[in-house]
Amino acid sequence: MTCLTLGFVLASQDAGASGVDQATRKLYKRPSGIPFPKDNAHSSARESLGKTLFFDPRLSGSNWLSCATCHNPGLDWTDGLPRALGVGMKPLPRRTPTLLNLAWSELMLWDGRSHSLESQSLEPLASESEMNMPPENLVAKLRKIPGYGALFEAAYPEEGLSIATVTKALATFERTIVSGTAPFDRWIQGEEKALTPAAVRGFALFNGKALCSRCHSGWRLTDDSFHDIGLPDADLGRGAILPDVEILQHAFKTPTLRNVDRRAPYMHDGSIATLVDVIEFYDQGGKARRLSQAEDVRPLGLTSQEKADLLSFLKTLTSADKSVVLPILPR
Ligand code: HEC
Ligand code: HEC
Incomplete structure (x- = not known):
């Protein structure tokens, strides 16, 4: 892999063979404990x-x-x-x-x-x-x-x-409901072999040409903010609470992408059946094209190889979590 296709993420010189620099990787590092109020x-x-x-x-x-x-x-x-x-x-x-x-x-x-x-x-x-x-x-x-x-x-x-x-x-x-360590986390910690080259290319796209990290950022892959990504349903989402803010009409909370390949169907209205369809949706720049639609959702021009790489990356976010033991309920 040369830096040609990955050039857009190369902000510093320590990108190494993966094409993703250490500063970018650091942004995805898991925290060490759970915060309680x-x-x-x-x-x-x-x-x-x-x-x-x-x-x-x-x-x-x-x-x-x-x-x-x-x-x-x-x-x-x-x-x-x-x-x-x-x-x-x-x-x-x-x-x-x-x-x-x-x-x-x-x-x-x-x-x-x-x-x-x-x-x-x-x-x-x-x-x-x-x-x-x-x-x-x-x-x-x-x-x-x-x-x-x-x-x-x-x-x-x-x-x-x-x-x-x-x-x-x-x-x-x-x-206490926290997703476990996924292959992606092991790679972030420096285990280079934890991801395939396709998934690494997908991660570079995620942070670059595909614009995903503009909203799906940090170790949970969410900015905890609200955006209209151009789903064509009538639900105003956050806009019903803040009717005067144009960009919040039809805006919904950015979901975490942890374990995302196990959580179909997708979106607040369950309208997208598979991850392949989600990537297709973003590649087309959304569907509704309203004034409120986020600027970062726009036609991406991804090749079929790039779409496949992005999918490979999304699958590395899944952890093999332990079974949950059901409690015995008091009588
Ligand atoms: C402008 C911010 C923004 C950008 C850019 C963006 N997303 Fe999203 N993403 C969201 C929001 C907000 C939702 C929830 C939308 C809804 O349900 O109305 C979402 C939903 C999703 C979902 C569904 C998750 C679920 O649990 O339903 C996936 C998968 C996803 N995005 C992947 C991506 C990928 C891959 C990219 C890059 C190609 C991307 N997103 C780019 C904000 C964004
Ligand atoms: C009938 C199905 C159903 C039941 C039962 C239910 N939920 Fe939910 N839960 C939902 C739906 C649907 C939403 C999203 C609603 C919305 O955003 O308008 C939701 C949202 C949530 C959220 C917000 C998640 C986020 O990402 O912001 C939390 C937390 C939650 N539920 C916890 C609970 C708890 C605790 C209970 C039991 C007391 C419960 N739910 C019972 C369907 C259910």
């Missing part, structure tokens, strides 16, 4: 209570829907559906996003309308089309399950069982 520090009692609640269908009015029904660990914490199914198997307006790596995310949901993991869970719990469980009913219901008392006591001895501690425990568990 001061007012909801981690403890194993909190994590295990949160996990128990997450998998407990009694958190729903009907007793059959748990958080894990839609955020299924076997499907990378999503449901494999174009749109989530709620009460009565009715499709919800948007696709279920993965819960991977949210400890580092500031705004939650596709449109960022929720400001923390703690506050987010109130929404699916209370929503009549989802778990249909208003906070008062939930606390009363959990109090009647004797086994929960001791779990709350161990996790939040000063606070006890309340809606605040339910959401804090859920958030603690969610922060």
Whole structure:
């Protein structure tokens, strides 16, 4: 491989054989630990209570829907559906996003309308089309399950069982949902053979000609920001919250690309079936071409070899994660 096709990423002289310089690689380095907020520090009692609640269908009015029904660990914490199914198997307006790596995310949901993991869970719990469980009913219901008392006591001895501690425990568990080490991470750490030459070329394209890293940046491959990438549906996304900001109309949160080849179908509306189709979509510069569309989504002129290289790279972001052990629910 010469530097001819990779020239656009060569900002410094230490690019070496891979064509990607050390400064670029450094931007993708994984952090060493998970951040927890001061007012909801981690403890194993909190994590295990949160996990128990997450998998407990009694958190729903009907007793059959748990958080894990839609955020299924076997499907990378999503449901494999174009749109989530709620009460009565009715499709919800948007696709279920993965819960991977949210400890580092500031705004939650596709449109960022929720400001923390703690506050987010109130929404699916209370929503009549989802778990249909208003906070008062939930606390009363959990109090009647004797086994929960001791779990709350161990996790939040000063606070006890309340809606605040339910959401804090859920958030603690969610922060521990982190994608494992993928071939890409080993390569970032210097193991040159961890990626094939095609994947390395794909990574160079990702940071260069294909413009992907303008939004999918850092080790989680997201800027945590909101963009209209030109999907033609009518959902205003963040624009419904901030109607005066042109570039936020039809804008949605940039998803992490960790384990992305295991999380089809794609996008907030589940409208793109495969990664090959996603790459095709970006190569064409999006579909809707509205005033709000991000500048960095524009026709790319990728060759079929370049598209294949990009796909090879995306597949290196998948980690072989350990199986999740289901909790025994208190009775
Ligand atoms: C019926 C399916 C369903 C259930 C049940 C459900 N969710 Fe979700 N979840 C979704 C959908 C759909 C979205 C995206 C909604 C949106 O952005 O408007 C979402 C979004 C989220 C997000 C935001 C992720 C991000 O990237 O910002 C979190 C966190 C979350 N859910 C946690 C939970 C928790 C905790 C529970 C249980 C209390 C739960 N969910 C129950 C379908 C579900
Ligand atoms: C202008 C910012 C931007 C650029 C440039 C961009 N993306 Fe995205 N990407 C996003 C946003 C925002 C979404 C979610 C859009 C939605 O659902 O409405 C997304 C969604 C995706 C998804 C679907 C993930 C999922 O879980 O549904 C994939 C895969 C993806 N992008 C890959 C790429 C690749 C590959 C490139 C380069 C060819 C690229 N993106 C360029 C912002 C961007």
